[in-house]
Amino acid sequence: MDLSDGVVEEYIPDVDESGQVSYPNAESTVGEEANAVLEGLADRDLLYQEFEEKVYICPSCDTEGMQYTTVCPFCESPYAVEAELLECRECKTKRPRDEFYERDQLECPSCNASLTEDNVYESEGYACHDCEECATSPEHRLWCRDCDRITLLENGTERVLCRYGLNQTGYEWLVSQLEARETIQEALASRGFETRTDERVEAGGETTTIHVYGEDPLLDRSVVVDVHDLTTLEDIERLQTARGTGSAILVTTSGSVDEPIANFARDHGIKILSTGQDGSLRSEFDVSEGSSKPTLIQRFTSAVSQ
Ligand SMILES: [Zn+2]
Ligand SMILES: [Zn+2]
Ligand SMILES: [Zn+2]
Known part of the structure; x- marks a missing residue:
């Protein structure tokens, strides 16, 4: 993801000629919910948020930027x-x-x-x-520049657009994600795997990006790895699809996963590892009870570390 490679330091809303508002850099990974996801991450104090502008949404065609x-x-x-x-x-x-x-x-x-x-x-x-x-x-x-509808001011829905960027906490969090990826990559390399990061994999008719991909041409084996702070069921299902006939590893940087994730991993033979305080990989992890219904923040978490 753009934030992770340090190229894009801020998400600035973009209003195109047709009045469509988007966060282009964020949307490449978090989809149409980018707005809400970024807000959620700001609530979590990983991003700072600054007011940018206010736009109005067309009541007829939902285009933003009336x-x-x-x-x-x-x-x-x-x-x-x-x-x-x-x-x-x-x-x-x-x-x-x-x-x-x-x-x-x-x-x-x-x-x-x-x-x-x-x-x-x-x-x-x-x-x-x-x-x-x-x-x-x-x-x-x-x-509305899109459908030409002219409407009373009170019929347009207001939306506030903000500029987002990583703050110190967010930066540290991101670094922890990237370091965990590096650690697993090194671990695989030392075991004879050729590794690549952010590998695009065809799976289930869709292209998905996984954090680390390892291939051992000599023994003809492969492994897909995802690193998450909070893992969603969607994340692990995606990993399962992406593995094909190879192995799959989930690295949790929080040291725990929800029960449904742990069950899914056990049922499908997905190895779960956690990173310790010192950043080293361990096979112990905690299982927390509760639902793994993905919240927006969790979705962002999985997206930002891609
Ligand atoms: Zn319209
Ligand atoms: Zn006259
Ligand atoms: Zn007239």
Whole structure:
């Protein structure tokens, strides 16, 4: 993942031409829930969070980044523009200034009364180029650049966008993940495996990335390894699929896994290792009771260490 190689230090929301908002770097690993996941990680004090901007979501097509626009109060067209308006004293017609000129003289376009600058009222207003009506002030709306829907401000859903970056705790946490990967990689190398990190593996019709891949061409054996702080059932199932006919190892950096994970590993012959305080690999680990239903934070945890 980008954060892990130190290239991308911050996730900055990106609004593209169609108004779609995303966290491009985060989404490559955590999917559409990136927003929520990043917020969750900030709650866990691994990331700092700074307000960036506020966007509105279209009630029709869910596109983010609706644009503010003024519209004509008569026909709702956004093609109502600021104009200098004149009002005829005789018939009260209010029209844009240029409509009052007749052979350089001021003349009412409606009742044809001859006017001078002294007997017309002048005001700032809006002239609509669609229905030709004039108004003192326009209406305020949100406009969707994707589906063209124009809606009341209160119908657009607000979303706050923030900038995220690793703080000290997050950095240390990330380092612990990366060190664990290095340790298992070295352990495999010393046992005759050729290793690669962040290996993309075809599994179950999908391409998945595993943290460490080891191959022993001499003995024709392979091993897939994932390193997690909090392991989800989804993580271990993915590992099981990715192993093919080879072995699979799960390294837990927290020293424990939930019971369903431990059961799954036992049933499928997946080896679980933990990292000790000194970073060394051990075969002891704790099993904690409770559900392994992945929380967003857990999902991020598995994603960030990829
Ligand atoms: Zn008039
Ligand atoms: Zn209009
Ligand atoms: Zn829309």
